[in-house]
Amino acid sequence: MSTIIIAILVLAGLAAIFGALLGFASVRFKVEGNPVVDQVNDLLPQTQCGQCGFPGCKPYAEAIADGEKINKCPPGGESTIQALADLLGVEPEPLDAEHGAEKDVPMVAYIREDECIGCTKCIQACPVDAILGAAKQMHTVIVDECTGCDLCVEPCPVDCIDMVPQSTDTSSWYWQAPTTGVELIATDRRSITTEAHA
Amino acid sequence: MTHLIQLHEFDGGIHPPENKRQSNSRPIRKASLPAELVLPLHQHIGAPANPVVAVGDSVLKGQVIAEPEGFVSAPLHAPTSGKISAIEARQVPHASGLSETCIVIEPDGEETWAEHQGLCDALGLEHCDDIPKEKLIERIRDCGIAGMGGAGFPTAVKLHTGQHNIDTLILNGAECEPYITADDMLMREHASEVIRGAQILLQILGAERCLIGVEDNKPEAIAALEDALVQHNEEHHIDVVTIPTKYPSGGEKQLIQILTGKEVPSGGIPASLGIVCQNVGTAAAIADAVDLGRPLISRITTVTGDAVRDKGNWEVLLGTPVSHLLSLSGYRPAKRERVVMGGPMMGFALPTTGLPVVKTTNCLLAPTDKELPTNNPAMACIRCGLCADACPADLLPQQLYWFSKAQEFDKAEQHNLFDCIECxxxxxxxPSEIPLVQYYRFSKGAIREERAAAEKAEQARIRYEARIERQEREKAEKEAKRKARAEAAAKAQSAKKEAPIAKAAPATESTATEPTTDADLEKLQKQLSAAQAAVAKTKEKLEAARENPEMADKIPAFESALTKTQDKIKTLAKEIAAAKKAAKAAPAATGPDKGDPNSPERLQKKWETAAARLDTARKRLEDAEAEGADTVDALRTGVEKQESRVAEAKAAYEAALKSGTDNKPTEATATKPDAEQLQKKLLAQKDRVEKARERLEMARAEKLDSVDALEKALNKQLEKLAAFEAQTSTTGEV
Amino acid sequence: MALLTLSSPHTHGPNRTSRIMLTVALATLPGLAVMTWFFGFGTLINTVLAVVTALFSEALVLKLRKYPVSFFLKDNTALVTGLLLGLALPPLAPWWITVLATSFAIIFAKQIYGGMGNNPFNPAMVGYALVLISFPVQMTTNWVTSFQVTGSEIAGFSEALSIIFTGSSSAADAFTGATPLDQYKHLISKETSDELLQRNTFNGWLNGGWEWVNLAFLAGGLFLMARRIITWHIPVSMLVALSICSLILGWDEDLYTPLSLHLLSGATMLGAFFIATDPVSASTTPTGKLIYGAGIGVLLYVIRTWGAYPDAVAFAVLLMNFAAPFIDAYTQPRSYGHSKPKRGLKPGDK
Structure with missing residues (x-):
């Protein structure tokens, strides 16, 4: 009988000690977290393209915080979905094709300036004010500010806006990771073995 | 060698076969002139230079062909006399094989030098020690000198040490990479220039001592430097220090550690330790630039490797195609052909041999496959730790490799990836032949790209939010206006009904509007001062960035921010001016004391200002005519318009005066001098009419568009003349 | 004309994984020779069997994974795994134990994790631990009492062969027995140290021939150190930790196994120089290696003294394998230009 009482007392004591410890830790090491919306918004690419069906990245971030799916952002692509999944502790899902496909290279808008009639429609469409111009004046894109969201292409009445891939120059270029022997898949095997013996 | 220098050792390092004998056994030869020289505008770290010549221009040897763009940049000079045959994008010597703008020169073979002279003579100084350091730095910048050891950082920028007090100058003659002997041969044959360069650098930096670090595998170079030291009588300030041969002792950070025992802080620059490090080749180029006025147009390049028959060092003009230099050296393309620009440890393989020699090309290595076999396919990392033992920066290369391979970039960064010098x-x-450096380069590039993307996203977010805010504000304003209008309409309605109250309303309104404009003005002024403070801050930051080469990449961002705020200031200033005007105009319009806008005083003022404007317009026209600018016509019509305006103003004034005199006939005594004045005016008016007529004739003869306007002007002048005549006759009668 | 463009460096030193592994294999040969001399051909037969099994299993899995077989077999890592297992197993262990341990080591402990370089645990020790736990009797009784010590006869080549492959226990009983470590541990509570040493296993000699085996492995280890294939950190810290534990906790020879027996018996030297130093699964930073080695030393003493098994190199190494990545993360060296080393894996602290 006494052994049972001792066991109960010991366990209760342990429970009390650890409970106090946990309580102390939760107060002492309290993390003042960003509100989830801001954290989600920080992960989104801020192209403000609206492909997700929301009028911008912040609205989508708010929607995600309210339980919207995380796979509706084509500019962010798989990496953003992964990051969002990590943040929110949910399973990453493949990109929802309904909202568009992920682009391989970043694009920027380019206005063929001699065709521009100065209607200002693209200026109104641009979510980040990256188009410069005035009524009946030629417009131009501030390349550094353009997020490549495509939103200006549609409203242009004379179709003078092209999306061109952002070019790499010698200062933005960098080596890609090498593909090495062990990582090679079966079809590439022949080439490495011949290389090795050449 | 008067001082005993305590040498230190850096951790890690390797001893690859030196392979220097092949190329340092014969003196430097001068490479012949190739068929064309290709000069990339971006041969240095920083912004590319800006071409100042056009296709078809003839240039002289040493003439500036591209100016630096911004602070961290360097100009470019024609390496020989000839014609600019193209300015176009061509493949440049870079690991990417990408194209960038190059100036192409077709040499005329004359080698005619542009005028140049030593800085001492140019300044007319007797003692060259008196040259102020700003002038020296300016000369170094103007001569396009960029680090010749391999990185190509603009030397003048490195010499702006800012608030750092420099006590030690280190000249890097270690040349630790296998195969390369360019610095070795330079020190042997141009030791005097190297020492002279050191003197100049000491003068600029105000440093007390100079250490020239040379690896002990170059005894001839050390002896030559010692001799030159004695010649220059500099044994007391400059020490040639023999350091043990170990790769990479020629790395800037490693050499500093060997010679001083200090470590350059991560992310910092040597200047923070009071040290400036320069390559010996750079020192020699500085001596040439300052003493002879020769810009950087040639360099010494080692051509070696078993695929060339005739290994050795060449003095070669910048822009010379690699293929030209290789063919001079008897190049036989071998199986698995490779040409490396730089050394075997850190150089990069060229995609083609058509690329030019640039400021940083210290070596062209054309190995056979037997000599430097390409790596076997990499095997897995067995974490043997040999890499960690070899790392001169005390990193954990195998950990960095795992993180890079798994693209866990934050962990790689945490393991000090950016302290890797890619040696x-x-x-x-x-032992597994893993291309580790390539992994690190990939990671660094990806991290940089990620950072840039994050920065851009942040900027986009701010712009987006600002836009939303603006749209909302505009909407609110519109709404407010609509409301105000509706209210005003309602008020007007009620005012109509209650007439007595209506009288008071405008008074209160006017008093109500004034303070708001004042408040607006204050607000604008506050914004202006805030913007000015911001400009000052950005300028400071920009300065700091310019001093610190690590932050060089941020300079453009700062500059753009600066111009943006400056623009803002301008618009603000304009707004303030407008607001002030409005503030002035408001009381002027309401104030009754300024009174009648048609009073003679005001009209006279108007007339005078119009006349003054006319004068300036005429002057401008004359200038334009003298220069034969195409704006002449426009200016001429402008002048004519102005003339008519003057005439109108005058007429109005006269009319007012007249009405005034009409109204005040009692002041007859005052009219007498008026009569004289009128006489004068009449004569002047006649002159004017004559002139107007002449001009009209001319315009007609030339069939200008302004004929109509001129006709009108003439008519007006005639009218005025008539008016004057009438006036004088009346006053004469009096 | 497209030239070869590869990232620098364009030259490579003489180090090769295959050569390193071959050197390790060579360094075990003195130990193998001495073991064969003292314990008969059983060790040699089992070692050869283990190596053959290792190479075969490796080839099989590479084939299944559609990897080039000869390219990867030539890295000699399977050879070393087989060799170390062969040396660690009892000389007269039945063939199926050897085959099971080796194939498990290669297939499950190495290839399943992605092959060479990706295994978190030392494959040889995983294989060893498997058979030790599953077949404790075979693993503890098939040791040979050295005839050089006792003067009695030892199994010849054919006898060893038949014991290993047919398992004729009657023949085996004549030669086999427990190791000195095992006997000392179990009998010291009943006898004094002096009485114990009169037993057949020891026959007056403290270590019953094992001291020579360990000295041979020590020699091989020193050779590896001289060739800069292993560093001093792990072996020294492991042996020092073991010694300290033994001196402080087990100073009484009549109660605990003495230090000399700890150091020079069982798999101590093989473990210190060949098993604990397996770079793939060990800690890699200089400080980390010291901690890792010391951990193995302490665990080795603890399990040998208070655990159920007479020897514990396998368990000690495997337990420390768990800790190696963690140790590495917290023992980064101070990099050039930093005032203090970084700790952990958390990004951000610059």
């Missing part, structure tokens, strides 16, 4: 020692010792 290649880890790859050299790796």
């Amino acid at each position: 290649g020692a880890c790859s050299y010792v790796c």
Whole structure:
């Protein structure tokens, strides 16, 4: 009988000690977290393209915080979905094709300036004010500010806006990771073995 | 060698076969002139230079062909006399094989030098020690000198040490990479220039001592430097220090550690330790630039490797195609052809041999496959730790490799990835032949790209939010206006009904509007001062960035921010001016004391200002005519318009005066001098009419568009003349 | 004309994984020779069997994974795994134990994790631990009492062969027995140290021939150190930790196994120089290696003294394998230009 009482007392004591410890830790090491919306918004690419069906990245971030799916952002692509999944502790899902496909290279808008009639429609469409111009004046894109969201292409009445891939120059270029022997898949095997013996 | 220098050792390092004998056994030869010289505008770290010549221009040897763009940049000079045959994008010597703008010169073979002279003579100084350091730095910048050891950082920028007090100058003659002997041969044959360069650098930096670090595998170079030291009588300030041969002792950070025992802080610059490090080749180029006025147009390049028959060093003009230099050296393309620009440890393989020699090309290595076999396919990392033992920066290369491979970039960064100097020692010792350096380069590039993307996203977010805010504000304003209008309408309605109250309303309104404009003005002024403070801050930051080469990449961002705020200030200033005007105009319009806008005083003022404007317009026209600018016509019509305006103003004034005199006939005594004045005016008016007529004739003869306007002007002048005549007759009668 | 463009460096030193592994294999040969001399051909037969099994299993899995077989077999890592297992197993262990341990080591402990370089645990020790736990009797009784010590006869080549492959226990009983470590541990509570040493296993000699085996492995280890294939950190810290534990906790020879027996018996030297130093699964930073080695030393003493098994190199190494990545993360060296080393894996602290 006494052994049972001792066991109960010991366990209760342990429970009390650890409970106090946990309580102390939760107060002492309290993390003042960003509100989830801001954290989600920080992960989104801020192209403000609206492909997700929301009028911008912040609205989508708010929607995600309210339980919207995380796979509706084509500019962010798989990496953003992964990051969002990590943040929110949910399973990453493949990109929802309904909202568009992920682009391989970043694009920027380019206005063929001699065709521009100065209607200002693209200026109104641009979510980040990256188009410069005035009524009946030629417009131009501030390349550094353009997020490549495509939103200006549609409203242009004379179709003078092209999306061109952002070019790499010698200062933005960098080596890609090498593909090495062990990582090679079966079809590439022949080439490495011949290389090795050449 | 008067001082005993305590040498220190850096951790890690390797001892690859030196392979220097092949190329340092014969003196430097001068490479012949190639058929064309290709000069990339971006041969240095920083912004590309800006071409100042056009296709078809003839240039002289040493003439500036591209100016620096911004602070961290360097100009470019024609390496020989000839014609600019193209300015176009061509493949440049870079690991990417990408194209960038190049100036192409077709040499005329004359080698005619542009005028140049030593800085001492140019300044007319007797003692060259008196040259102020700003002038020296300016000369170094103007001569396009960029680090010749391999990185190509603009030397003048490095010499702006800012608030750092420099006590030690280190000249890097270690040349630790296998195969390369360019610095070795330079020190042997141009030791005097190297020492002279050191003197100049000491003068600029105000440093007390100079250490020239040379690896002990170059005894001839050390002896030559010692001799030159005695010649220059500099044994007391400059020490040639023999350091043990070990790769990469020629790395800037490693050499500083060997010679001083200090470590350059991560992310910092040597200047923070009071040290400036320059390559010996740079020192020699500085001596040439300052003493002879020769810009950087040639350099010494080692051509070596078993695929060339005739290994050795060449003095070669910048822009010379690699293929030209290789063919001079008897190049036989071998199986698995490779040409490396730089050394075998850190150089990069060229995609083609058509690329030019640039400021940083210290070596062209054309190895056979037998000599430097390409790596076997990499095997897995067995974490043997040989790389960590070899790393001169005390990193954990194998950990960095795992993180890079898994693209866990934050962990790689946490393991000090950015302290990697890419020396290649880890790859050299790796038993699994893993291209480790390539992994690190990939990671660094990806991290930089990620950072840039994050920065851009942040900027986009701010712009987006600002836009939303603006749209909302506009909407609110519109709404407010609509409301105000509706209210005003309602008020007007009620005012109509209650007439007595209506009288008071405008008074209160006017008093109500004034303070708001004042408040607006204050607000604008506050914004202006805030913007000015911001400009000052950005300028400071920009200065700091310019001093610190690590932050060089941020300079453009700062500059753009600066111009943006400056623009803002301008618009603000304009707004303030407008607001002030409005503020002035408001009381002027309401104030009754300024009174009648048609009073003679005001009209006279108007007339006078119009006349003054006319004068300036005429002057401008004359200038334009003298220069034969195409704006002449426009200016002429402008002048004519102005003339008519003057005439109108005058007429109005006269009319007012007249009405005034009409109204005040009692002041007859005052009219007498008026009569005289009128007489004068009449004569002047006649002159004017004559002139107007002449001009009209001219315009007609030339069939200008302004004929109509001129006709009108003439008519007006005639009218005025008539008016004057009438006036004088009346006053004469009086 | 497209030239070869590869990232620098364009030259490579003489180090090769295959050569390193071959050197390790060579360094075990003195130990193998001495074991064969003292314990008969059983060790040699089992070692050869283990190596053959290792190479075969490796080839099989590479084939299944559609990897080039000869390219990867030539890295000699399977050879070393087989060799170390062969040396660690009892000389007269039945063939199926050897085959099971080796194939498990290669297939499950190495290839399943992605092959060479990706295994978190030392494959040889995983294989060893498997058979030790599953077949404790075979693993503890098939040791040979050295005839050089006792003067009695030892199994010849054919006898060893038949014991290993047919398992004729009657023949085996004549030669086999427990190791000195095992006997000392179990009998010291009943006898004094002096009485114990009169037993057949020891026959007056403290270590019953094992001291020579360990000295041979020590020699091989020193050779590896001289060739800069292993560093001093792990072996020294492991042996020092073991010694300290033994001196402080087990100073009484009549109660605990003495230090000399700890150091020079069982798999101590093989473990210190060949098993604990397996770079793939060990800690890699200089400080980390010291901690890792010391951990193995302490665990080795603890399990040998208070655990159920007479020897514990396998368990000690495997337990420390768990800790190696963690140790590495917290023992980064101070990099050039930093005032203090970084700790952990958390990004951000610059």
